[in-house]
Amino acid sequence: MSIRRPSSDERLPTIPWPWRLATLAGGHTRGLAALAAVAGVALLVGLGLGSAERELACERPGPGRATPATPVTPATLAAVRVTPGSEAAWAEVRVRAIDVWSDHDEETTIDVVLDPAGLEWLRREGLAFAVLVPDIEAVATAEHARLADVAIAKPPAPGEWFTEYRDLDTIHAHLEDLARLRPDLAQVETIGTSLEGRPLRAIRIHGPAERRAGMLIDSGLHAREWISMMVSTCVADRLVQGYDHDARLRSFVDAVELVVVPVANPDGYVHSWGRDRYWRKNRRGGHGVDLNRNFAVAWGRDGSSGNTASQVYRGAAPFSEPEAAALRDLVAAGGFTAHIDFHSYGQLLLHPWSYTRERSRDHRRLSGLAKDMAKAIKAEHGERYRLMPGESLYPASGTLMDWAYGEHGIPSFVIELRPRGGSGFVLPPAQIAPTCDEGLAAVLALGEGLVAQSPLAPE
Numbered sequence: 541m542s543i544r545r546p547s548s549d550e551r552l553p554t555i556p557w558p559w560r561l562a563t564l565a566g567g568h569t570r571g572l573a574a575l576a577a578v579a580g581v582a583l584l585v586g587l588g589l590g591s592a593e594r595e596l597a598c599e600r601p602g603p604g605r606a607t608p609a610t611p612v613t614p615a616t617l618a619a620v621r622v623t624p625g626s627e628a629a630w631a632e633v634r635v636r637a638i639d640v641w642s643d644h645d646e647e648t649t650i651d652v653v654l655d656p657a658g659l660e661w662l663r664r665e666g667l668a669f670a671v672l673v674p675d676i677e678a679v680a681t682a683e684h685a686r687l688a689d690v691a692i693a694k695p696p697a698p699g700e701w702f703t704e705y706r707d708l709d710t711i712h713a714h715l716e717d718l719a720r721l722r723p724d725l726a727q728v729e730t731i732g733t734s735l736e737g738r739p740l741r742a743i744r745i746h747g748p749a750e751r752r753a754g755m756l757i758d759s760g761l762h763a764r765e766w767i768s769m770m771v772s773t774c775v776a777d778r779l780v781q782g783y784d785h786d787a788r789l790r791s792f793v794d795a796v797e798l799v800v801v802p803v804a805n806p807d808g809y810v811h812s813w814g815r816d817r818y819w820r821k822n823r824r825g826g827h828g829v830d831l832n833r834n835f836a837v838a839w840g841r842d843g844s845s846g847n848t849a850s851q852v853y854r855g856a857a858p859f860s861e862p863e864a865a866a867l868r869d870l871v872a873a874g875g876f877t878a879h880i881d882f883h884s885y886g887q888l889l890l891h892p893w894s895y896t897r898e899r900s901r902d903h904r905r906l907s908g909l910a911k912d913m914a915k916a917i918k919a920e921h922g923e924r925y926r927l928m929p930g931e932s933l934y935p936a937s938g939t940l941m942d943w944a945y946g947e948h949g950i951p952s953f954v955i956e957l958r959p960r961g962g963s964g965f966v967l968p969p970a971q972i973a974p975t976c977d978e979g980l981a982a983v984l985a986l987g988e989g990l991v992a993q994s995p996l997a998p999e
């Protein structure tokens with residue numbers, strides 16, 4: 541069954557996030573407890589339990605939570621996939637949600653974060669739901685502990701770079717390494733400065749052959765979507781390092797000038813690493829602006845909010861945020877004939893429009909390109925990425941994708957990377973490399989589909 545979600549200016553809730561990673565600076569015991577809880581999640585997923593059983597399992601005190609030495613969190617927060625079944629229930633779920641992680645599955649389900657009272661309400665109402673993550677804090681704590689490991693904190697060995705998530709400085713250093721390795725193919729640029737003064741770094745990759753197309757890849761507009769930063773950095777890495785050995789990569793680099801901005805929201809990313817794993821926006825005023833609601837096409841409309849506390853707060857004006865303005869100026873300088881904005885999660889390939897149900901003038905061409913990308917992705921590891929116009933998932937106004945396409949006629953796509961559901965934003969590091977395979981496959985398919993095609997005229 542497919543229900544149309546009630547129209548609202550706020551897909552994501554306005555309740556301030558009550559939980560901070562900083563409160564988890566516990567010790568070894570908490571780390572172990574968290575690891576045990578993560579093992580519990582893996583077990584639940586591995587067992588493939590039905591939703592009722594998962595729900596029950598969630599009610600039991602987790603291995604690490606039975607008797608905490610000091611109560612450090614107000615409540616255990618769970619990520620659940622709910623099938624509301626009616627518009628009224630949908631609206632109520634959103635009201636009760638502490639955070640919305642994702643809308644998926646042909647509009648029948650929504651992934652939300654709930655506290656125990658919210659879970660209790662779901663049970664009372666008899667709504668169908670499955671627990672994705674019984675304790676999101678425990679999962680974040682386990683990841684934090686793993687990343688703090690001394691071996692991981694060292695500069696990674698070249699062959700191991702993509703075996704783990706990397707922080708902002710390490711990603712930026714890697715771009716410099718690639719440019720040093722092949723100055724003939726790659727140069728690092730600074731396209732702007734974040735609100736808190738961090739550089740917005742880009743790597744420009746091109747071969748010696750005459751340029752035929754220009755492609756922009758950005759990622760990390762949303763701070764908590766760490767796999768997106770890893771994939772775009774990995775795409776740059778594979779193209780530069782594979783140029784001499786792989787004819788297909790060489791042809792791409794010779795035919796397409798590619799600019800990659802791996803961390804489009806550096807302040808948010810640093811905050812997500814150090815303070816709040818599930819932080820989404822930039823850091824404006826402490827409340828943040830959703831950078832993917834700050835662009836000038838359909839700014840302020842459905843699927844964005846004027847409330848600073850909202851996860852989809854659009855900012856005071858289009859391009860009020862320096863991170864969005866830097867991307868605007870980069871694109872306005874010209875030369876791009878394609879764009880991919882990497883996000884997570886859900887395994888989706890979205891094309892314009894995001895803000896309206898109307899079909900774009902280039903709908904067939906855009907969905908054709910998206911189909912090519914989905915096919916190329918599936919050929920890698922058999923994973924299915926579903927394609928649709930962004931609005932079919934839910935309305936979102938002021939997005940980068942709509943602006944690149946609407947203002948500049950650039951075929952533009954959002955790719956929501958792995959997972960389909962599972963652990964949400966905290967994806968196991970073993971999945972970085974296969975997800976990169978999928979991202980690269982999409983980039984190559986798009987590049988090959990575009991070479992020799994002329995840019996679209998703005999609508």
Ligand code: 0X9
Nearest residue numbers: 832883894930931933934935936
């Ligand atoms: O809401 C967003 O900005 C993107 N999804 S995410 O879960 N990564 O936050 C998607 C924007 C694409 N457009 C629509 N879904 N309408």
Ligand code: ZN
Nearest residue numbers: 762765883884
């Ligand atoms: Zn996102």
